[in-house]
Amino acid sequence: MNSNIRILIKLFFTFLKISPITFGGGYAMTTLIELEVVNKNKWIKKEEIIDVFTIAQTLPGAVAINSAIFIGYRVAGLLGAVISLIGILFPTFSIVILVSLIYFLFKDNPLIKAAFNGIGASIIALILYAGITIGKSAIKGKTSLFLTILSLLLLIIFHINPILLIIGGAFIGMFKLKHKSVGEEGREIVTTEEQKAFYKES
Amino acid sequence: MYLQLYWGFFLVGCFSFGGGYAMLPLIERLISSHDWMASGQFAEIIALSGMLPGSIGTNAAVFVGFQTAGIAGSLVATAGIITPSLILVVIISKFFKRFQDSEIIEKAFYGLRPVVVGLLVYSAIKFAFSLEVVTTISIETIYFIIMFIISLLLLIYKKIHPLFLIFLSVIGGIAFL
Numbered sequence: 001m002n003s004n005i006r007i008l009i010k011l012f013f014t015f016l017k018i019s020p021i022t023f024g025g026g027y028a029m030t031t032l033i034e035l036e037v038v039n040k041n042k043w044i045k046k047e048e049i050i051d052v053f054t055i056a057q058t059l060p061g062a063v064a065i066n067s068a069i070f071i072g073y074r075v076a077g078l079l080g081a082v083i084s085l086i087g088i089l090f091p092t093f094s095i096v097i098l099v100s101l102i103y104f105l106f107k108d109n110p111l112i113k114a115a116f117n118g119i120g121a122s123i124i125a126l127i128l129y130a131g132i133t134i135g136k137s138a139i140k141g142k143t144s145l146f147l148t149i150l151s152l153l154l155l156i157i158f159h160i161n162p163i164l165l166i167i168g169g170a171f172i173g174m175f176k177l178k179h180k181s182v183g184e185e186g187r188e189i190v191t192t193e194e195q196k197a198f199y200k201e202s
Numbered sequence: 203m204y205l206q207l208y209w210g211f212f213l214v215g216c217f218s219f220g221g222g223y224a225m226l227p228l229i230e231r232l233i234s235s236h237d238w239m240a241s242g243q244f245a246e247i248i249a250l251s252g253m254l255p256g257s258i259g260t261n262a263a264v265f266v267g268f269q270t271a272g273i274a275g276s277l278v279a280t281a282g283i284i285t286p287s288l289i290l291v292v293i294i295s296k297f298f299k300r301f302q303d304s305e306i307i308e309k310a311f312y313g314l315r316p317v318v319v320g321l322l323v324y325s326a327i328k329f330a331f332s333l334e335v336v337t338t339i340s341i342e343t344i345y346f347i348i349m350f351i352i353s354l355l356l357l358i359y360k361k362i363h364p365l366f367l368i369f370l371s372v373i374g375g376i377a378f379l
Binding site: 019020021022055056057058059060061062063064065066069070073074078081082085089091092093095096097099100103107110111114115116117118119120121122123124125126127128129130131132134135137138139144145147148149150151152155156161162163165166167168169170171172173174176 | 213215216217218219220221222223224225226227228231245246248249250251252253254255256257259260261264265268269273276280283284286287288290291292294295306307309310311312313314315316317318319320321322323324325326327329330333335342346347349350353354356357358364367368370371372373374375376378379
């Protein structure tokens with residue numbers, strides 16, 4: 001009993017510590033989780049952590065949060081999952097609340113406005129870059145390129161609900177397309193070169 | 203109101219394949235269908251969410267919840283967006299040992315992922331056109347476009363860290379003043 005509580009506390013603080021560093025869902029985060037969870041606490045084996053990240057990326061939702069839930073569940077069951085989730089959410093949640101309070105006091109300040117114009121430019125680039133990263137493994141051949149363009153057109157012209165589009169895409173994949181095996185390369189949603197190199201090294 | 207927030211973000215959590223950025227088009231849709239805030243205000247929220255630690259999508263959920271119904275609203279929105287993750291992760295780690303190897307899942311993703319790419323491109327376009335600097339053409343617009351192109355090149359070729367990029371863009375924005 002006592003050791004259970006100790007593990008839960010440890011889980012909570014481990015993810016609490018990782019949370020503020022998860023900027024832009026960066027791969028710094030996966031490296032850090034691996035360091036804490038595999039090397040330091042030895043909760044999960046090195047071979048298994050890759051599975052954890054793959055599934056976390058495959059499922060809907062934020063990768064960092066999915067990973068925290070997954071690891072928490074493996075280590076200490078449902079309670080562990082919830083505790084890890086709270087751990088990874090609490091710091092960012094508090095920061096967002098704090099910033100939104102401050103922001104609405106200063107938002108008409110010209111300096112803040114200028115800064116936001118700058119941030120706007122990089123956010124557009126970040127969103128597009130997320131698309132490019134996924135596109136590298138998602139767009140293989142004419143059919144997938146056609147699907148991308150079709151969904152973009154449906155969104156722009158008909159303002160179709162994105163949820164319907166996602167369900168449609170999944171159904172087309174399951175039932176309509178003659179499935180060419182996408183194999184190792186295509187399976188992961190996001191596999192950057194650094195990530196591959198990182199796994200190879202470790 | 204709380205129920206609408208919870209359910210709305212629950213659905214976002216269910217269908218946001220592709221990580222935090224993929225949540226943005228879904229959240230945008232949710233907000234515009236409920237008239238929770240103006241599109242200009244949503245753009246500010248996205249910009250703030252992106253510069254803060256944490257997933258951009260979850261941060262945006264906290265902001266939207268806060269804007270619509272205070273602290274309680276942000277708690278409800280966050281709970282909504284993470285519930286599907288919690289349920290799915292637990293189910294999958296309990297029942298499917300090698301879930302990602304199953305053929306039907308692989309097939310579904312084969313069709314789903316190109317759609318996610320389309321969604322992200324759309325999301326970027328939509329975000330751009332919600333900014334005043336893009337819709338009212340001026341010398342600032344050209345400066346903005348140049349900053350965007352540099353940002354994208356830095357991401358693609360230099361793999362610059364998102365946080366560092368945002369820091370640079372703040373300086374770039376202020377430098378124009």
